[in-house]
Amino acid sequence: MQKKSIQLLSKLAVPLLSKGRFYKEKKTSLRTDFQRDRDRIIHSTAFRRLKHKTQVFVNTSGDHFRTRITHSLEVAQIARTLSKFFNLNEDLCETLSLAHDLGHTPFGHAGEEALNNCMKKFGGFDHNIQTLRIILFLENRYYEFKGLNLTFETLDGLLKHNGPIKSKKKYNKILGKNYFKNKINFTSRPSLEAQIATISDDIAYNSHDLEDGLKSNLFKLKDLENIPILKNIILKHKKKIKNYSTDLIIRQIIRDIINEMVRDIISTTQKNIKNNKIKTLNDVYNSKYPIVCFSRKMKLFDKKIKSFLRKEMYYHKNVKINTNQGKKIISKLFKSIKENPKRYINVSKYDNSNILRSICDFIAGMTDRYAINLYKKIK
Secondary structure (H helix, E strand, C coil), X not given: CHHXXXXXXXXXXXXXXXXCCCCCCCCCCCCCHHHHHHHHHHXXXXXXXXXXXXXXXXXXXXXXCCEHHHHHHHHHHHHHHHHHHCCCCHHHHHHHHHHCCCXXXXXXXXXXXXXXXXXXXXXXXXHHHHHHHHHHHHCECCCCCCECCCCHHHHHHHHCCCCCCCCCHHHHHHHCCCCCCCCCCCCCCCCHHHHXXXXXXXXXXXXXXXXXXXXCCCCCHHHHCCCCCXXXXXXXXXXXXXCCCHHHHHHHXXXXXXXXXXHHHHHHXXXXXXXXXXXXXXXXXXXXXXCCCCCHHHHHHHHHHHHXXXXXXXXXXXXXXXXXXXXXXXXXXXXXXXXXXXXXXXXXXXCHHHHHHHHHHHHXXXXXXXXXXXXXXXX
């Protein structure tokens, strides 16, 4: 079954048979190596906690706003569509999509900013690197090893979520010096599967943050009409506003935005593969530029959406009240736990050689409501 599947994949795909893991394990005839990776992510504690972690709105704000887990599922759906079209390793693409936000703190990027400030003198905090700490060390589900022991290809994709890495300094501080040894090439381009997971993240949070912002009345449809591409989509659906509910029209608009962006990626990526003579997986790794990307027109659209969301949503006074409170909670928790770590955490479970990093791990792993409840107790 695996051999047949391998032959069907594109020559640009990561093969279904992995190069291996840090700790050798017996293969199984029931699942590919990357299906096993995906399943380990889904069954992890860190993944379940994403249900109660902020995307934009604090988890207690409402039942229908996105959380980190719904966002991750939506990223995976878009990524599978693109991966299937290009005949790539769909299981790897899904794994990277589901895992990409495991390291997020409570209260979203506001929480990350606060925790980074707390750890500024001790290596800082980065949610992408925290994802790696979780899957390498912090998840505790197996007798034989710490972490999830994911494949090297999955680690490569998560490590290079934002592209090739020029300096290992930050990674060495947070993960340990030369942890990956020669198993992963930091400076090469990530796989197409990893590039798809990354751009699917952009599509998902742009489109769905727009939907959540509209539903929460932070802005109106007419406010979006100054953005190219969006204007035509909105005008097309506005004609039906007398016959359908506003909620349904918003959903249709969001569907069209996603479709426009996905089709643009497909067209642009096909051109990049042809123009740059990408014929093998090694060509992908050695490419000077990203292969999976938007056209110039869509990049401008993407930039304008991000700018609009930053101004009208992320920095909206109602959202800022909650994000500022989130920063306050994180800072207070760090200070209190630092003063008496044994009172709050089982120190033996964490890294005794670096107790501050252990406190950081503990806080980063909290859900919004756990952090809020603990803050109330120590306040």
